[in-house]
Amino acid sequence: MMPTTDQPKTVGFVGLGGMGRRIASRLLAAGVPLVVHNRTPEKVRELEAAGAHVAKSPREVGKQADGGIVFTMTSDAKSQRSVLLGRSGVAQGLLPGGLVVSLSTIAPEESERLSRELHERGLRYVEAPVGGSTEAAEAGGLAIYAAGEPEDVERVRPYLERFSRRVFVFSRVGQGATAKLSVNLLMISYLGVAREALALGEKRGLTREQMLELLLDGSSHSRVLELKAGLLRSRSYQPASFSVELALKDVRLALQAAKTAGLPTRWGKEATQAVRRAVEEGRGKLDFAALADPTLEPPRERPEPPAGPLPPSPPSSPLEGAGEAVGPAEGPGEVG
Ligand SMILES: NC(=O)c1ccc[n+]([C@@H]2O[C@H](COP(=O)([O-])OP(=O)(O)OC[C@H]3O[C@@H](n4cnc5c(N)ncnc54)[C@H](OP(=O)(O)O)[C@@H]3O)[C@@H](O)[C@H]2O)c1
Structure with a gap:
């Protein structure tokens, strides 16, 4: 069940790559008003057309999320740190008591550090990395590995359930990661x-x-x-x-x-x-x-050929013809 108030509160979402935009779409489709930001603005157009409000920075997302909750789904710890704690980061915009939910896969120690630094600023933190593909995200079939203060996890659970098939809950930040x-x-x-x-x-x-x-x-x-x-x-x-x-x-x-x-x-x-x-x-x-x-396996490593004329072509892979090799690593397979 989504929280029931007459006027649903706006939730923030930063990082609308392959996973983020599918998760955000599900929240939007479930009736959650969203304010979103992505470093590359083109990627927000679809969500904007579906009704999301687009903010010009993560800080603005924090400011405009009157539900006091912001999800982040960027690639790695460095980008998480930048969108959360950077000069135009979410932490600059959220009011005290605001809650960040990090969905990215990052190191447990990085997650603990983010949690500490956000708490020092009067904010709350839940780590909630996800398991599953972009297809699972689209279908609401992700697994979520959530950890944080129990009341914080419960506060975001209704949203997590909108894009997951199962929410695993752990007691300490770092355990989800x-x-x-x-x-x-x-x-x-x-x-x-x-x-x-x-x-x-x-x-x-x-x-x-x-x-x-x-x-x-x-x-x-x-x-x-x-x-x-x-x-x-x-x-x-x-x-x-x-x-x-x-x-x-x-x-x-x-x-x-x-x-x-x-x-x-x-x-x-x-x-x-x-x-x-x-x-x-x-x-x-x-x-x-x-x-x-x-x-797609590369040729088995051989000693460097002596300098001089080009070495002869490597022997054909016995798998050649079994199918078309894809991508820049075309060539004979190691399996020969
Ligand atoms: N794909 C999967 O199946 C899958 C499954 C489970 C977990 N995950 C995890 O989910 C996270 C996101 O994966 P994804 O597949 O959505 O990746 P993605 O499609 O490459 O999207 C990455 C997102 O991070 C943003 N970003 C990267 N660096 C940034 C920076 N320095 N500042 C601001 N934004 C930055 C990108 O913005 P731009 O659009 O501007 O580049 C984009 O929104 C990763 O931690 C991944 O390990 C992925």
Whole structure:
């Protein structure tokens, strides 16, 4: 149930990228008056046409949100800090007692720091990173990992429920971020291993379709592979729902969180290296499903050729012809 007053209060929303604008749309469709801001103004047009009021800065969003609640959904901790605590940040506009809800995936320590600094300014803070794709955001099917003071979480719960299928609640800021990173560490590492399983089958002549069907049957089934099977079939990874770049941010954050906790991360390190390589080779903007596609794997590392005439072309991949390689990393696969 949304809060019931005669005149619903305006809620703020900053950061209207792939996730933010879908979440904001759901709030708007549920009858929540919204005041919004995005660094790149073109991205707010659709919401504006649907009835959102557009503010010229995060500070103005804080000022105009008479419900005293502002959601933020920017890429990372740096941008969160900038839109919240910068010179034209939300904190400059919100009245004391105002509440910030950070939906971004950031490090637990960063979230704790933001919480502390906002509290020092008389503001409240709930971290609420989300699990799920842009499609899930659009359908109201996200998982939310919320943490903060119980009364603050309860204050925002009616809004969270408008775009989620489940709200996990933790008692301490930082635990929501930790929950989110644990989930993504497993999910992203899984795609790395799925790539090896697909490579093995395809090298021995099984088709992509056959491989997907058998990996999705029985105990090897995973939700992420199920959701990404369509992209792996079409071998087309743009536009990205969740990009390889964002996946790299998340596995790095997970590794850092584990390091801070004094925990080893053997598989996580492997996964991070694979994702980092994908970004370095120009696949950062692709959907992270590309991490499971063996035909996008770069050639196995070889010693640097001596200076002089160009080296001969590398041998053809046995997977060539199995499908069209996508993106700038076209070429023979490592699986040969
Ligand atoms: N995509 C997913 O499936 C998914 C799933 C779960 C969680 N997440 C998390 O959700 C967050 C947002 O992801 P997304 O997919 O929506 O990313 P996105 O489409 O790249 O959007 C990023 C948003 O952050 C804004 N931004 C970036 N740097 C900024 C800065 N310095 N100052 C102000 N605004 C800045 C962008 O503004 P501009 O438009 O001006 O660039 C844009 O509104 C990330 O933390 C991500 O890890 C994403």
